[in-house]
Amino acid sequence: MRAAGVSGMAALAGCSGGDNGNGNENGTGNTTSSGKVYDTKFVAATNNGVPANLHLNPDATQNYDPIAGAHVFERFVSYNYRTQKFEMAGLEDWSVDGKTFTLTIREDFNWDNGDAVTAQDLMTQFRLQKKTDGAIWDFVENVEQGENEKTVVLNLKKETNPLLLKHAIGSQGDRIYAHHPTFKQFLDKDASALQQFKYEKDVVANGSFSFESKDKQSWELTRNEEYFNADKVNFTRIQLLNRGDNTALQQGLMGGELDGVYSMFAPPNIAKSMPGHVQEVNTPAKWGYGIVFNHSHEHFGKVAVRKAIAHVINREAVAGNAGPRTKATPKVATAIAVDDQESWLGDDMGEFETYGQSASQTDKAASLLRDAGYSKSGGKWEDSNGNKISAQYVTPAGWTDWTTATNTVVDQLNSFGFDLEISSKPMGDYFDGYINNNFALGAFYWLPGGARSSFPFYPLRWEMKCPDINGGHQFPTGEKTIPGIDGGEMTISPLEEIKKVATMTSEEEVTNVVRRVAWHHNQTLPFLGVTEKQEQTWISSKNFDTPSKDDALGIKWATQWLPRVDKLSVQGN
Numbered sequence: 001m002r003a004a005g006v007s008g009m010a011a012l013a014g015c016s017g018g019d020n021g022n023g024n025e026n027g028t029g030n031t032t033s034s035g036k037v038y039d040t041k042f043v044a045a046t047n048n049g050v051p052a053n054l055h056l057n058p059d060a061t062q063n064y065d066p067i068a069g070a071h072v073f074e075r076f077v078s079y080n081y082r083t084q085k086f087e088m089a090g091l092e093d094w095s096v097d098g099k100t101f102t103l104t105i106r107e108d109f110n111w112d113n114g115d116a117v118t119a120q121d122l123m124t125q126f127r128l129q130k131k132t133d134g135a136i137w138d139f140v141e142n143v144e145q146g147e148n149e150k151t152v153v154l155n156l157k158k159e160t161n162p163l164l165l166k167h168a169i170g171s172q173g174d175r176i177y178a179h180h181p182t183f184k185q186f187l188d189k190d191a192s193a194l195q196q197f198k199y200e201k202d203v204v205a206n207g208s209f210s211f212e213s214k215d216k217q218s219w220e221l222t223r224n225e226e227y228f229n230a231d232k233v234n235f236t237r238i239q240l241l242n243r244g245d246n247t248a249l250q251q252g253l254m255g256g257e258l259d260g261v262y263s264m265f266a267p268p269n270i271a272k273s274m275p276g277h278v279q280e281v282n283t284p285a286k287w288g289y290g291i292v293f294n295h296s297h298e299h300f301g302k303v304a305v306r307k308a309i310a311h312v313i314n315r316e317a318v319a320g321n322a323g324p325r326t327k328a329t330p331k332v333a334t335a336i337a338v339d340d341q342e343s344w345l346g347d348d349m350g351e352f353e354t355y356g357q358s359a360s361q362t363d364k365a366a367s368l369l370r371d372a373g374y375s376k377s378g379g380k381w382e383d384s385n386g387n388k389i390s391a392q393y394v395t396p397a398g399w400t401d402w403t404t405a406t407n408t409v410v411d412q413l414n415s416f417g418f419d420l421e422i423s424s425k426p427m428g429d430y431f432d433g434y435i436n437n438n439f440a441l442g443a444f445y446w447l448p449g450g451a452r453s454s455f456p457f458y459p460l461r462w463e464m465k466c467p468d469i470n471g472g473h474q475f476p477t478g479e480k481t482i483p484g485i486d487g488g489e490m491t492i493s494p495l496e497e498i499k500k501v502a503t504m505t506s507e508e509e510v511t512n513v514v515r516r517v518a519w520h521h522n523q524t525l526p527f528l529g530v531t532e533k534q535e536q537t538w539i540s541s542k543n544f545d546t547p548s549k550d551d552a553l554g555i556k557w558a559t560q561w562l563p564r565v566d567k568l569s570v571q572g573n
Contacts, residue, residue: 037223038570040235040543042259044559045243045252051214057199058177059132067262068219068240070560071209073175074109074227077166078561079451081283082554084339086166089564090117090176090206092150096162096505101139101154102146108228111179112205118180119145119152124187125178126154131191135168139502161504163455171451173556179204208233208564217242232566253278253538260559260568261538265401268325274538279546281537281558282326286337286453288532289322289405290446292434292466293525296474299389300441304372306525308365309441310355312416313409317358319531322405327531331357334522335459336514337447338532344456348515351485352522362416381417390419394433394442397424405531406443434469444469446529456514457501463526464495475526482523485515494520545569 046067048054054065056072074090093104109117126136126143139160146153154165182204186194203211208229209221219240223233243249250270252258271280291309293300300306310333319327328338332352336344345352355361366376373384382388395406403424410420423442425433433439447453448462464477477495484490498517504510537558539546547553547567555561562568 035234037234037236039237040570041237041239042235042563043239043241043257044260045249045258046219046240047244049244050216050242051219051240052216054214054219055198055200056177056203056211057194057197058175059128060195060197060199062195063198065219065240068211068214068221069175069177070173070207070557071221071238072203072205072207072211073177074207075170075173075175076103077170078173078555079171079454080551080554081339081451081454081556082551084343084454086170087555094166096160096165099156099159101156101160101165103152103154104146105150105152106228107150109206110226110228112210112224112226114226115179115181115204116149117176117206118149120149120180121178122152122176124180124183125176126152128178128183128186128194131186131194136165139165139168159503159505161457161502161510164457164502167452167455167458171454176206179206209238229564229566232569233563234569235563253540256540256542259540259542259544262557262559263535264538265326266536266538267323271325271536275540275542277542278538278540279548281539281553282534283537283554283556284328284337284339285449285533285535286451286459287445287447287449288327289318289402289530290444291409291441291528291530292444292446292469292473293441293527294437294439294473295476295526296437297391297440298387299383299391302372303524304368305374305389306528307355308368309413309418310353310525310528311361311365311368313356313412313528313530314360315357315530317360317412318405318408321408322401322531326401326534326536328534329357329531330529332522333525333528334518335446335463335527335529336456336518337453337459340454340456344511344514345518346511346515348485348519352519360412360416365416376417379417380419388419389417391421391440392423392442393420394423394425394430394439396430396443397426402443409443409530431469435472437472437474439472444527446527447532456518457498457510460514460517460521461495461498463521464498473526480520480524482520485519490516490519492516492520539568543571545571 046065048065054063056069058064058069076091077086078089079086090106090109091103092106095102105117111117123143130137139156140154141157142155144153205211205224208224208227210224212220212222221238223236249261249264250266253261254274293306295301315329319329330338331341331354333355342349369381374381380388393410396402406422410422413420447459452458464475465471466473479491479493481489481491494517497513501510501513539558550567552562552565552567
């Protein structure tokens with residue numbers, strides 16, 4: 001997650017055919033469902049380091065290159081951010097029945113050496129992931145083959161919410177990579193042996209492209225003819241160049257060198273300067289700029305002060321300054337992502353406090369502070385002992401859009417009468433301060449990120465526990481009495497309630513708990529969500545046919561997914 005916050009993440013980029021010398025415009029003689037396979041190279045990029053030093057073992061996270069891995073290995077399923085549904089990929093089906101979670105592998109799913117992808121491969125992968133604390137093992141007792149070699153049964157510790165199980169293997173685009181004959185050697189070894197295995201020779205692929213070679217400059221991948229959708233992939237090669245500089249990616253895209261960049265932050269001036277054939281694809285990050293409070297602080301540990309801050313901050317103004325093209329703001333303040341609030345809160349949404357999505361509600365903020373015993377002196381708010389609401393506001397150094405957001409937030413709060421000073425810190429000090437509870441308030445992401453954050457169980461729990469900083473914000477989670485959503489008062493133990501969702505199978509029960517805990521967050525503000533990031537993917541139609549409007553664009557990342565489903569292909573003659 002620390003890496004996820006950096007604006008210019010690793011980028012997948014490429015170019016092919018035409019006058020750039022990368023390929024032959026004439027077909028090879030092979031055919032796909034739509035015609036010939038063109039001997040054309042899609043030149044892409046990785047910013048994970050020198051390819052010669054990287055490998056393709058996802059269990060060995062150090063020096064694993066997920067960009068190359070995304071082409072070489074197929075996903076279990078893909079999450080579509082537009083339809084908010086999972087789509088099958090390597091799996092043909094999945095189902096939850098009581099205490100079993102059954103996965104059915106596609107009949108035509110093979111490794112590139114011709115072997116079928118079988119239950120044995122998946123069982124090996126899951127058993128290896130148990131050694132590395134894979135997410136699915138939070139719920140699974142053991143794994144076994146089902147009725148045939150294409151069926152895997154995960155036996156559960158107890159009845160489990162189906163969405164939790166599906167997100168555990170599907171929300172991050174998890175890959176099927178453990179070819180049993182290759183990985184079986186690690187089943188009887190410690191996790192350290194698996195985590196030291198550099199998978200870089202004789203790589204057995206099952207994705208749309210196979211590993212061919214790598215050196216200091218690039219990865220070389222070739223079309224996998226055994227891939228179940230090979231007839232939809234009509235170009236022969238992908239080259240992943242070693243590129244660690246975001247500026248170089250922008251220039252390559254603008255200059256026509258690249259056909260796509262899977263994730264690249266581009267400010268408005270850069271986006272406007274892109275050629276007309278370059279298309280920007282936005283998908284929700286389920287992650288973004290927020291404010292974390294030290295709940296043991298003399299001022300920010302008080303609900304009234306946090307609510308006053310929420311009323312003062314104009315979220316739309318923050319988004320407008322930090323990047324209106326790539327920032328969305330939550331309508332109500334609670335730990336539910338922007339696009340998911342209405343569907344989960346339903347008719348109750350109107351009862352939730354917005355705290356002013358597009359306005360600074362200073363009168364409401366002042367009233368809250370006065371009721372809490374604060375008064376204004378010399379233009380600054382102070383408590384009954386004459387102590388100003390004064391603190392350093394922490395922000396990460398180098399995150400340019402967050403720097404702008406922080407400047408806007410602090411300007412608004414200081415104009416209202418707070419006394420805040422910005423403290424910009426390098427990443428190590430930034431996280432250490434939060435982990436060690438050595439802060440008052442500051443910038444921090446308010447959602448854990450990824451498709452998993454579309455299920456409120458995860459972000460609601462995350463804001464209370466915040467494992468990314470080891471709970472350093474010290475949010476109290478015991479039983480509380482707060483204003484009731486229908487008036488009066490309600491008593492709630494928010495962490496205990498949200499935990500119950502893990503074993504609930506009734507959608508109505510889940511929704512009821514989510515709304516209660518979301519209301520608690522709205523009234524107590526463990527965090528304050530300010531903006532949510534929109535991812536920026538870039539694809540060019542100069543040398544490829546690409547869709548301008550299609551639900552397939554809702555799957556991350558477009559440059560990796562579209563070739564698999566016949567939505568990105570070389571232009572024919």
